[in-house]
Amino acid sequence: MKPPPFDYVVADSVEAAVALLGQSAGEAKIIAGGQSLVPMLNFRLLRPALLVDINAIAALSFVEDAGHEIRIGALTRHRQLETSPVIATHLPVIAEAMGHVAHLAIRNRGTIGGSLSHADPAAELPMLALLLDARLEIASGGGRRDVAAGDFFRGALSVALDDGELLTEIRIPKLPAATGWGFAEVARRHGDFALAAIATTLTVADGTAVDARIAMTGVADRPLRATVAERLLLGQAVTADLLERVAAVARESVTPGSDVHASADYRRHLVGVLVRRAMDEAWRRAQRGAA
Amino acid sequence: MTASRTITVTVNGRRYERTVEPRLLLADFLRHTLGLTGTHVGCEHGVCGACTVIVDGDSVRACLMFAVQLDGRTIETVEGLGGPGKLNALQEAFRAHHALQCGFCTPGMLMTATDLLRKRPLATDDEIRDGLSGNLCRCTGYEHIVKAIRAVVGPAPSGTAANAATDD
Ligand SMILES: Cc1cc2nc3c(=O)[nH]c(=O)nc-3n(C[C@H](O)[C@H](O)[C@H](O)COP(=O)(O)OP(=O)(O)OC[C@H]3O[C@@H](n4cnc5c(N)ncnc54)[C@H](O)[C@@H]3O)c2cc1C
Ligand code: FES
Ligand code: FES
Numbered sequence: 001m002k003p004p005p006f007d008y009v010v011a012d013s014v015e016a017a018v019a020l021l022g023q024s025a026g027e028a029k030i031i032a033g034g035q036s037l038v039p040m041l042n043f044r045l046l047r048p049a050l051l052v053d054i055n056a057i058a059a060l061s062f063v064e065d066a067g068h069e070i071r072i073g074a075l076t077r078h079r080q081l082e083t084s085p086v087i088a089t090h091l092p093v094i095a096e097a098m099g100h101v102a103h104l105a106i107r108n109r110g111t112i113g114g115s116l117s118h119a120d121p122a123a124e125l126p127m128l129a130l131l132l133d134a135r136l137e138i139a140s141g142g143g144r145r146d147v148a149a150g151d152f153f154r155g156a157l158s159v160a161l162d163d164g165e166l167l168t169e170i171r172i173p174k175l176p177a178a179t180g181w182g183f184a185e186v187a188r189r190h191g192d193f194a195l196a197a198i199a200t201t202l203t204v205a206d207g208t209a210v211d212a213r214i215a216m217t218g219v220a221d222r223p224l225r226a227t228v229a230e231r232l233l234l235g236q237a238v239t240a241d242l243l244e245r246v247a248a249v250a251r252e253s254v255t256p257g258s259d260v261h262a263s264a265d266y267r268r269h270l271v272g273v274l275v276r277r278a279m280d281e282a283w284r285r286a287q288r289g290a291a
Numbered sequence: 292m293t294a295s296r297t298i299t300v301t302v303n304g305r306r307y308e309r310t311v312e313p314r315l316l317l318a319d320f321l322r323h324t325l326g327l328t329g330t331h332v333g334c335e336h337g338v339c340g341a342c343t344v345i346v347d348g349d350s351v352r353a354c355l356m357f358a359v360q361l362d363g364r365t366i367e368t369v370e371g372l373g374g375p376g377k378l379n380a381l382q383e384a385f386r387a388h389h390a391l392q393c394g395f396c397t398p399g400m401l402m403t404a405t406d407l408l409r410k411r412p413l414a415t416d417d418e419i420r421d422g423l424s425g426n427l428c429r430c431t432g433y434e435h436i437v438k439a440i441r442a443v444v445g446p447a448p449s450g451t452a453a454n455a456a457t458d459d
Binding site for chain 2: 001002003004005006007008034035038039041042043051053055079099102103104105106108109189190191
């Protein structure tokens with residue numbers, strides 16, 4: 001189908017964008033990469049009066065090593081994340097996951113800000129933001145605020161952004177030394193949305209885990225952390241037996257839905273398998289890092 | 292409030308100035324406004340890849356961009372690769388290796404492959420398959436498309452070209 005009529009304006013700064021959003025009383029939509037918005041317009045699921053195009057705001061497109069954290073501009077394309085040396089060095093779990101986000105032509109346009117704001121329940125980047133304790137910077141006519149990833153995702157396609165607000169930047173703390181990571185996903189076809197995907201980190205000191213994180217996508221209306229399963233790992237050396245228990249606890253913690261792509265039981269089964277795989281990877285990498 | 296805009300774009304080396312409604316998709320601009328019907332439209336939501344074109348050097352879905360966003364930009368479509376009588380090397384390889392049957396997916400396959408050939412080493416057939424994962428073909432079973440692209444890249448290092456099955 002064809003999109004409904006709308007007016008279109010290019011914002012060339014964050015200030016201009018939030019001013020336009022502020023004036024339009026909830027009738028405007030931001031367009032970043034357009035890779036989720038335009039399908040919704042083509043299906044006429046949305047009928048905004050105005051599209052505010054932020055693609056000309058060059059200041060929103062960057063990946064920067066800021067010492068203790070990595071700063072990522074909201075307009076940074078998936079392709080830039082996938083190929084950024086800074087990401088490959090400091091947040092390799094993101095580089096790895098980006099290979100699973102859609103396909104070449106979509107990664108050339110799609111942005112991190114768009115992915116987080118859209119909040120598809122099976123998307124990888126919201127899960128990674130939650131895994132890595134990202135903070136999201138938000139601008140509006142009233143000023144700036146920031147929110148933790150854990151408070152940002154509210155449900156399917158629902159986030160803590162008001163009509164007049166623009167996500168500008170994602171800040172991700174660097175991982176401590178001797179931290180390993182893992183990523184595991186099952187999708188119907190490479191690049192499709194995940195049936196389930198898991199990302200993990202594990203920080204090791206003196207042969208035992210001192211911090212463990214497990215984030216999951218595709219299994220609820222928003223990304224989740226498997227906090228109970230995470231705690232089982234603390235103070236432990238990771239064995240096959242422990243991994244099996246962690247995976248079982250993670251599996252029991254989710255109540256996914258059934259759809260045409262997979263049943264709830266299959267998704268829950270995948271959580272167990274993928275948690276075991278991704279945490280095993282994290283443990284191996286952490287030991288290599290600690291050695 | 293949906294005022295039309297005048298945009299200037301360069302398509303396959305030729306400059307066009309046209310006045311467009313904001314909601315006009317790039318795919319429809321190419322096909323209906325410019326008469327360049329080589330770019331095909333399948334799903335109109337980014338899934339099939341038939342509409343893939345190259346904008347400023349990157350492959351994109353022409354069904355997921357608006358023509359108004361293209362002011363001042365450079366677009367390459369399948370018509371720019373070559374035409375009957377003077378196919379480029381990639382098109383010629385598609386012909387020689389039976390990489391098309393009905394031809395519906397072919398423009399998108401060719402433009403995706405063009406982007407891949409410029410940017411990736413494509414050392415293994417798995418890399419070619421991964422790069423094509425966003426383009427659907429209902430006819431060929433993909434095998435001949437991979438062979439055609441392999442023929443343009445040159446032979447894979449021994450032991451990698453033959454791995455026909457992927458675990459993805
Ligand atoms: C065929 C296909 C397959 C895909 N597969 C995957 C996949 O496997 N995994 C995955 O994660 N994604 C997938 N996607 C989605 C893709 O990653 C999108 O790029 C992403 O979801 C949205 O980013 P965008 O920049 O294109 O946002 P847009 O489409 O421009 O915007 C999406 C929404 O976010 C809002 N928005 C955008 N930027 C901002 C901002 N800075 N501040 C506030 N609001 C903003 C918009 O108003 C809109 O509501 C797929 C898309 C397609 C078409
Ligand atoms: S028509 Fe654009 S991807 Fe199918
Ligand atoms: S040749 Fe018919 S769809 Fe590919």
